[in-house]
Amino acid sequence: MVGLMNNNLLKQLSYIYKLHKKKHFSDKSESHWLSLKNLLHNQKYIKKNIYLNIINNNLLKIALTKKFSKKDLVNIIFKIDAVFLYFINGKLNQNISDINNIYYKITINKFNNLNYHDTFIKHNFFTHLSESLSKEIIFIDINLENINIIKPLYLIYINIGNNSKNFFYMSNYRNYINIQKIQSITIFEHYININESYFSNIYTTLILNDNVNLTHYKLVTGNKKNYYFTNNEYYLNNNNYITKYDFLISNKIIYQNNSFYFNGNNSKLEYKSLSLSKGNSFSYIKSYLEHNKKYCYSNQLHKAIVSDNSIINFKGLLKINSQAIKTDGQMNYSGLLLNKFSEINVKPELDIYNDDVKCKHGVFSGKIDDNQLFFLRTRGINLKKSYNILLFAFVIDLIKDICDDYFKKEIHKYISNYFSKENIFNEF
Structure with missing residues (x-):
């Protein structure tokens, strides 16, 4: 079975790469392609990563360029004052994106020859896939001298398929965001699937120079036929402050791998995520955080609500190196x-190489408390509303501190709609 999976997926990707390299060949993309092939020949790697077996049974095709206008998106995008970048079917749509603006310099490279921090990264199947098959390498540079207030950056990833039951359109992206000489910036990421049967793979590197404050919001929505994969790298220098919120709402597969590298002193990370999974879906959420310098702080809070036959796997590693004295991480x-x-598997790990630190982790999983439900019912609240009250009580600490009032309302709306449609009356 594993051998068949290996041959099938490798055969498809080999054909796609052969067509891709005719227009987008570079030494770097070729190197990543060879590494990807080696992973698909590694039987232990394939067996360990079950999502490869899931996608194996689908026929993959590269998405075609689609004509699109802003009016087609009025009802599905956030109505915010921002610089809009529309990524559609594997490319940045220059016709409707705010390419020319006074806040961000956007460079589009046809060939993959940019190298930033590659020596630090432990690549996986999806990073190799992005590096070898992305049609464009996007570099967003924020380097302002005379502007004190900068508009938010709004990244919109849109997939337009054809609801085919026979194949999946695949889009790959490779983006770099370099933030410097500005004190505060907000980034919104919004993932939208207009049609079913889609495979999205995004690899983003964010580089923060000294004294940068970043607020980063991400919303991923989909359905039981969408496949969403993302790898994000954050490089923190001196006196950085990142506030990050992720909301990952049911797709067939969600794979998210976040890596944070504290390479400067006195930096801080507040990271919260919510995963909602139903149907017969699978999520793998990984967080790797490495403290390399002094007096840094990190706090992560991850929550999940799972129903039906869905599975969510969390894996977190907090690594404290020898020079990272006075680290506070949890x-x-x-x-x-x-x-x-439903199933949740959690594996938190601490890897600590000095004694002058404060580190801890905690794990909880369970079901709705029957006593709390009974208490609400005795107060005259019906069963559905009682469940919803307890569900919102579970997630409220993830959304209550969101600074952007509009985004907070939109997230509240998405969660409310999700719960109203959810079958929450299955008993253990």
Whole structure:
């Protein structure tokens, strides 16, 4: 079975890469392609990463360029005052994006020859896939001298397919965001699937220079036929402050790998995520955080609500190296199971190489408390509303501190709609 999977997926990707390299060949993309091939020949790697077996049974095709106008998106994008960049079917749409603006310099490279921090990265199947098959390498540079207030950056990833049951359109992206000489910036990332049957793979590197404050919001929505994969790298220097919120709402597969590198002193990370999974879906959420310098702080809070036959796997590693004295780092994971067929697996790890630190992690998973439900019912609240009250009580600490009031309302709306459609009456 594993051998068949290996041959099938490798055969498809080999054909796609052969066509791709005719217009986008570079030494770097070729190197990543060879590494990807080696992974697909590694039987242990394939067996360990079950999502490869899931996507194996689908026929993959490269998405075609689609004509699109802003009016087609009025009802599905955030109505915010920002610089809009539309990524559609594997390319940045220059016709409707705000390419020419006074806040961001945007460079589009046809060939993959940019190298930033590659020596630090432990690549995986999807990073190799982005590096070898992305049609464009996007570099966003923020380097302002005379502007004190900068508009938010709004990255919109849109997939337009054809609802085919026979194949999946695949889009790959490779983006770099370099932030310097500005004190505060906000980035919104919004992932939208207009049609079903889609495979999105995004690899983004964010480089923060000294004294940068970054607020980063991400919303991923989809359905039971969408496949979403992302790798994000954050490089922090001196006196950085990152506030990050991720909201990952049901797709067939969600794979997210976040890596944070504290390479400067006195930096801080506040990271919160919420995963909602139903149907027969699979999520793998990984967080790697490496403290390399002094007096840094990191706090992570991850929550998940799972129903039906869905599975969510969390894996977190907090690494404290020998020079990272006075580090304060913590990870907390909480999962709520809505029936006996749902599953949450959590694996937090601490890897500490000096004694002058404060580090901890905590894990909780369980179901709705029957006593709390009974208490609400005795107060005259019906069963559905009682469940919803307890569900919102579970997630409220993830959204209450969001600074952007409009985004907070939109997230509240998405979660409310999700719960109203969710089958929450399955008993254990």
